[in-house]
Amino acid sequence: MKATVFHDYGGPDVLSYEDFDDPSVGPSDVLVEAKAVALNHLDLFVRNGIPGLKLEMPHVLGSDISGIVAEKGEEVPDTIEVGESVIVDPGISCGVCEFCMKGEESLCPTFGILGEHHRGGYAEQISINHRNVIAIPETSGLEYVGAAAIPLTLMTAWRMLISRAKIQPGDDVLIIGIGGGVALAALQIAKTAGARVMVTSSSDEKIKKAKDLGAHLGINHKTNAAYHRSILKETNGRGVDVVVDSVGAATWGKSLKSLRKGGRLVTCGATSGPIAETNINLVFWKQLEILGSTMASRSELRDALKLVWDGRVKPIVDSVYPLSEANKAHELLEKGGQFGKIVLEP
Ligand SMILES: [Zn+2]
Structure with a gap:
């Protein structure tokens, strides 16, 4: 062959x-x-x-x-x-x-x-x-x-959001770097679960496409480097319930700052690099959860695929x-x- x-x-x-x-x-x-x-x-x-x-x-x-x-x-x-x-x-x-x-x-x-x-x-x-x-x-x-x-991106996003971050209807979910496979699967799964989704990207075109898929807010993190402030403004100072961050070093600190008290950051990768600074004060004072996630189980993939088979995730x-x-x-x-x-x- x-x-x-x-x-x-x-x-x-x-x-x-x-x-x-x-x-x-x-x-x-x-x-x-x-x-x-x-x-x-x-x-x-x-x-x-x-x-x-x-x-x-x-x-x-x-x-x-x-x-x-x-x-x-x-x-x-x-x-x-x-x-x-x-x-x-x-x-x-x-x-x-x-x-x-x-x-x-x-x-x-x-x-x-x-x-x-x-x-x-x-x-x-x-x-x-x-x-x-x-x-x-x-x-x-x-x-x-x-x-x-x-398969790979769907199962990864499913475990991150459903099994690890346990998103709920009404949650605000921030997805860093829309355009990649995991981020797009996460956007669709979060919408299906009843969450309000915000995204960041370095491209206005990608933000527009993400909005077509149901994103509520898109922030260009190239032209608006302090995008966590826009997130806080959008949520009346509260912050989001969940951040999905697979970018890593370049966005880690801002992801933590974007969370509400008791919020969850879930990561499945670090495309910009794996070493980042964590402000521990933020973690304990805001009682944040940092959740790692890798791939998914066989049953999680099968659960997630139901959404694909009936067309809710494309x-x-x-x-x-x-x-x-x-x-x-x-x-x-x-x-x-x-x-x-x-x-x-x-
Ligand atoms: Zn085994």
């Missing part, structure tokens, strides 16, 4: 479209003929090399895959049939530890992500345990490109490239100009 791989860490030009061994299908696995695979910021981090993460080269990126079941192992149950359209749950866990037994797979000591710790979906085919495959209901009307744009796709031009897609993602997901087609 063909795959886009890299043999060494580096910039987008290390990505190479080449012949790669066909995957072997174990007794519990299904072979998915990939129709689309979406990019995530994670792909850039892995391609550049994550300290402490040792990969077997060549490595295949790609966490978000949609496709058709082409073959199944002898122990795969009848709930999955050859020819079915599926998406792939990118979370890989042991299935037997104390956390997996409780259905908290993302806390599993060996938890890994397809395309990061395991070879992923920048390929024509992928073999994966049947437990990671979810059929796309025909009634959803979802096409492969849209389906691939869903995939937002920025652009589509052939798999052979993954390097161009990476360049676009690195520039950060996209609104929604960038998807590759094998």
Whole structure:
């Protein structure tokens, strides 16, 4: 089969479209003929090399895959049939530890992500345990490109807002840096949950698009650097209930200042850098909660997908490239100009 791989860490030009061994299908696995695979910021981090993460080269990126079941192992149950359209749950866990037994797979000591710790979906085919495959209901009307744009960011945003920050109807939710996949999924989930959503971006165009998706307020954090003051003004000095911040170092302090007393900051990443100053006075005096969140459990993904199947959360796709031009897609993602997901087609 063909795959886009890299043999060494580096910039987008290390990505190479080449012949790669066909995957072997174990007794519990299904072979998915990939129709689309979406990019995530994670792909850039892995391609550049994550300290402490040792990969077997060549490595295949790609966490978000949609496709058709082409073959199944002898122990795969009848709930999955050859020819079915599926998406792939990118979370890989042991299935037997104390956390997996409780259905908290993302806390599993060996938890890994397809395309990061395991070879992923920048390929024509992928073999994966049947437990990671979810059929796309025909009634959803979802096409492969849209389906691939869903899993990782949807599950991440769901766990952040619903399980960790426990948002309530009427909450004010501030989402930092609208335009990326997690932020857009968070916007849609928060709206569905009855929250009022405010967003920040460095682009007026992205703010306009976010308002079209239901954002109440958008602040350009490039032209209005003290955006936390605008948030306090908008909330009559109270501050917001929840801040969703996956930007990290560049926004951390302002995110804390934007919170109401007893508010919750939830983070799933730090695209601008992981080291930031925290004013501890703010944390104890305002009794803030700082919540970390990573991916989600199998059941959280399935809960979140209900919103996609019935159309309440929609995939937002920025652009589509052939798999052979993954390097161009990476360049676009690195520039950060996209609104929604960038998807590759094998
Ligand atoms: Zn486990």
